[in-house]
Amino acid sequence: MLHVFQYRPLRLITQTSLSSMCLKLMLSRPVAFAQIWKSWLSSHSLVGNKNIILMGPPGAGKTTIGKIVGQKLDCPVIDIDDDVLETTWNMSVSEKLQDVGNEQFLEEEGKALLKFSASGSVVSLTGSNPMHAAGMQHMKKNGIVVYLDVPTSVIMSRLKSMKVDRIVGQSPGISLKDILQFRKQFYKRWYDIRVLCGGDVAAEVVAEKVLDAVKRYQNSELETFISTRSSRCGRSMEKDCHKYFSDIVTQGLASDGGLFVPERGLPKFTAGEWQSLVEATYIERAQVILEKCIHPADIPASKLAEIIRTAYGENFTCSKIAPVRHLVGNQFLLELFHGPTASFKDLALQMVPHIFAYCIPRSCNYLVLVATSGDTGSAVLDGFSRLHDTDKQRIAVMNFFPEDGVSPIQKSQMIGCQKENAWSVGVKSDFDFCQTAIKQIFTNSDYTGFLTVEYGTALAAANSINWARLLPQIVYHASAYLDLVHQDIIPLGSPVDVCVPTGNFGNILSALYAKMMGIPIRKCICASNENNVLTDFIRTGLYDLRGRKLIPTFSPAVDILKSSNLERYLHLIANEDGQLVTQLYNQLENQGHFQLQKDLLEKLQQDLVAGWCSEEDCLAAIHSVYSTTGYILDTHTAVAKVVADRLQDRTCPIIISSTAHYFKFAPAILRALRIAEINQNPLSQLHLLSSYSPLPPVHWGLLETLKKKGNEDHQVCAADMSMLMSHIETLIQNHFM
Numbered sequence: 260m261l262h263v264f265q266y267r268p269l270r271l272i273t274q275t276s277l278s279s280m281c282l283k284l285m286l287s288r289p290v291a292f293a294q295i296w297k298s299w300l301s302s303h304s305l306v307g308n309k310n311i312i313l314m315g316p317p318g319a320g321k322t323t324i325g326k327i328v329g330q331k332l333d334c335p336v337i338d339i340d341d342d343v344l345e346t347t348w349n350m351s352v353s354e355k356l357q358d359v360g361n362e363q364f365l366e367e368e369g370k371a372l373l374k375f376s377a378s379g380s381v382v383s384l385t386g387s388n389p390m391h392a393a394g395m396q397h398m399k400k401n402g403i404v405v406y407l408d409v410p411t412s413v414i415m416s417r418l419k420s421m422k423v424d425r426i427v428g429q430s431p432g433i434s435l436k437d438i439l440q441f442r443k444q445f446y447k448r449w450y451d452i453r454v455l456c457g458g459d460v461a462a463e464v465v466a467e468k469v470l471d472a473v474k475r476y477q478n479s480e481l482e483t484f485i486s487t488r489s490s491r492c493g494r495s496m497e498k499d500c501h502k503y504f505s506d507i508v509t510q511g512l513a514s515d516g517g518l519f520v521p522e523r524g525l526p527k528f529t530a531g532e533w534q535s536l537v538e539a540t541y542i543e544r545a546q547v548i549l550e551k552c553i554h555p556a557d558i559p560a561s562k563l564a565e566i567i568r569t570a571y572g573e574n575f576t577c578s579k580i581a582p583v584r585h586l587v588g589n590q591f592l593l594e595l596f597h598g599p600t601a602s603f604k605d606l607a608l609q610m611v612p613h614i615f616a617y618c619i620p621r622s623c624n625y626l627v628l629v630a631t632s633g634d635t636g637s638a639v640l641d642g643f644s645r646l647h648d649t650d651k652q653r654i655a656v657m658n659f660f661p662e663d664g665v666s667p668i669q670k671s672q673m674i675g676c677q678k679e680n681a682w683s684v685g686v687k688s689d690f691d692f693c694q695t696a697i698k699q700i701f702t703n704s705d706y707t708g709f710l711t712v713e714y715g716t717a718l719a720a721a722n723s724i725n726w727a728r729l730l731p732q733i734v735y736h737a738s739a740y741l742d743l744v745h746q747d748i749i750p751l752g753s754p755v756d757v758c759v760p761t762g763n764f765g766n767i768l769s770a771l772y773a774k775m776m777g778i779p780i781r782k783c784i785c786a787s788n789e790n791n792v793l794t795d796f797i798r799t800g801l802y803d804l805r806g807r808k809l810i811p812t813f814s815p816a817v818d819i820l821k822s823s824n825l826e827r828y829l830h831l832i833a834n835e836d837g838q839l840v841t842q843l844y845n846q847l848e849n850q851g852h853f854q855l856q857k858d859l860l861e862k863l864q865q866d867l868v869a870g871w872c873s874e875e876d877c878l879a880a881i882h883s884v885y886s887t888t889g890y891i892l893d894t895h896t897a898v899a900k901v902v903a904d905r906l907q908d909r910t911c912p913i914i915i916s917s918t919a920h921y922f923k924f925a926p927a928i929l930r931a932l933r934i935a936e937i938n939q940n941p942l943s944q945l946h947l948l949s950s951y952s953p954l955p956p957v958h959w960g961l962l963e964t965l966k967k968k969g970n971e972d973h974q975v976c977a978a979d980m981s982m983l984m985s986h987i988e989t990l991i992q993n994h995f996m
Contacts, residue, residue, distance in 0.1 A: 315407035317386035318417035325383035327466035369394035406450035457531030479556035488517030505618035511720030570610035601920035604638035630693035640676035688978035723765030732769035764824035786902035791871035800855035870902035881931035
């Protein structure tokens with residue numbers, strides 16, 4: 260075995276003299292002593308017996324950064340090239356490569372790794388070490404692998420300046436760029452932590468980022484969540500303090516009725532880090548962003564990568580997942596309807612079920628409750644039906660939707676998506692009743708306790724009240740901006756506006772979160788239909804439900820009066836004042852209204868502007884856009900388009916969230932296109948629309964779903980809490996018992 264020891268000369272200080280020196284410093288300069296002692300403890304506890312293993316392509320700066328990190332931690336630094344391979348082989352690495360060739364070189368390199376033994380050191384790997392599986396498995400046993408993720412274009416430039424023209428694996432007909440791209444799969448396989456490294460970042464800065472990333476990796480207790488209605492946890496012993504990500508995914512709603520938010524806020528990306536993602540694919544961007552938001556103690560990077568690949572693999576009809584398309588002038592559409600159920604909900608709900616299945620304990624069954632105004636229902640049912648069979652045996656879904664408050668095609672989808680672990684229940688009321696009922700069920704400890712004791716079943720939520728639902732939505736808002744940069748529409752750092760058709764406030768909140776993380780969004784435009792409570796609130800600060808009745812419209816996902824996720828935003832701008840949020844929402848519940856104080860309204864209006872659209876203007880916009888461009892907007896996107904036209908100042912690009920495929924609202928679309936005779940059969944309506952050869956093209960996944968002769972039956976119940984609870988018990992008995 261090759262053992263590596265610290266090479267620094269021993270300091271000739273006896274234990275007695277060291278103690279004497281410490282005592283003198285402590286007595287004469289207690290503050291300085293405390294700082295030095297704290298720093299020493301921090302650095303040594305950071306390393307311990309584990310190695311920090313730096314991994315990345317040739318030219319990533321592993322050797323230089325390793326030396327800086329080792330110096331800061333006062334620990335040994337080992338360069339595999341210089342200190343291990345060349346010492347073992349008695350020749351240079353380049354000579355060895357020329358002597359034995361590519362395949363044999365990798366094998367010899369791997370054998371050297373298998374003999375390596377060290378602890379408490381900073382180790383810089385070679386660029387090809389990760390291609391030897393057994394060697395890397397050996398290294399990971401006693402190390403934290405840090406991936407220095409440098410864009411390929413930057414590496415190419417560095418290697419050129421270093422006059423490197425050949426690396427391991429290169430042969431005639433295979434370019435240096437091809438080899439670097441090929442190697443990425445191996446780097447992604449082994450790392451525990453990723454550190455984004457831009458082109459012009461100094462090695463000292465990268466070294467600090469490495470240390471920060473390792474500290475985060477080893478301190479999961481720093482990333483906790485609190486309820487929007489709780490006091491700061493440092494000053495209280497409340498039940499929902501210091502929850503971890505895996506806890507809140509399972510719990511969904513806080514026990515005090517609030518929503519969970521990260522106690523220390525969201526991570527922030529530097530301009531250089533965003534720049535490194537400009538050329539990345541959607542899946543790569545999702546991986547990087549979500550790694551920063553989910554601690555590896557909750558979901559390791561390798562498992563998160565598997566979940567993301569599964570979610571955004573073959574389920575989407577567009578390889579770009581959420582492409583950006585130019586519409587007219589300075590307006591761009593963010594197409595969020597390429598998932599299996601043709602709405603923006605798929606971007607989160609193809610991922611959340613796999614996150615949920617990974618996070619929940621194996622000792623209990625779970626029933627996921629969902630309230631939907633249309634699109635969430637089919638997206639949840641489809642997402643959870645794609646789980647592995649073993650997971651479906653312990654996880655079931657019950658979807659409540661307003662029986663007469665969704666489009667015919669949305670209802671057909673929800674009924675057709677029913678599977679052995681997923682059911683839909685139509686409620687003779689509106690969405691607000693369904694959502695409020697679910698919240699009341701979650702906070703009814705007697706009832707949830709009864710389900711746990713009697714049936715061994717816990718309840719969970721998949722609505723956007725669940726924090727895990729919001730994270731994937733942050734990704735597509737960030738990705739849309741990066742796409743505009745990649746397409747040379749704007750330079751990195753230039754602002755954009757975002758316009759989102761808004762009901763429950765989750766989608767637009769995710770855009771605001773992307774802004775907090777460093778995406779230069781200037782204004783978020785909140786677009787409402789005739790249920791314009793949010794428009795009034797953003798303009799005046801008065802949230803007033805008194806005398807309001809829900810109006811059924813052509814854009815049912817916006818037919819919401821109580822916007823749940825607004826609570827998270829108010830908690831944010833109120834500096835996490837849980838008592839104030841509790842006061843506001845108690846007043847809303849008891850009196851039907853609340854008024855935001857002036858300073859908070861001013862903060863809100865720095866981020867948000869709002870407008871609303873009539874039914875006539877919605878249909879007119881669909882007709883106008885189709886007549887001039889050949890593109891068909893769905894009804895929700897049309898609402899956003901109308902509001903964007905009114906409120907934008909045309910000084911920067913505006914990204915309009917296109918939240919659903921127009922197929923889902925065929926009767927309204929046919930009416931907007933002024934087609935006289937409309938067949939009531941949903942499938943006939945879709946065939947009629949497809950005959951127009953429109954843009955975007957037919958959503959074949961939606962068409963196939965409606966063709967399937969699935970379970971045509973679904974349960975319908977009155978707007979009564981006891982009836983909903985009865986349906987829940989029946990489902991539990993049928994599926995789990």
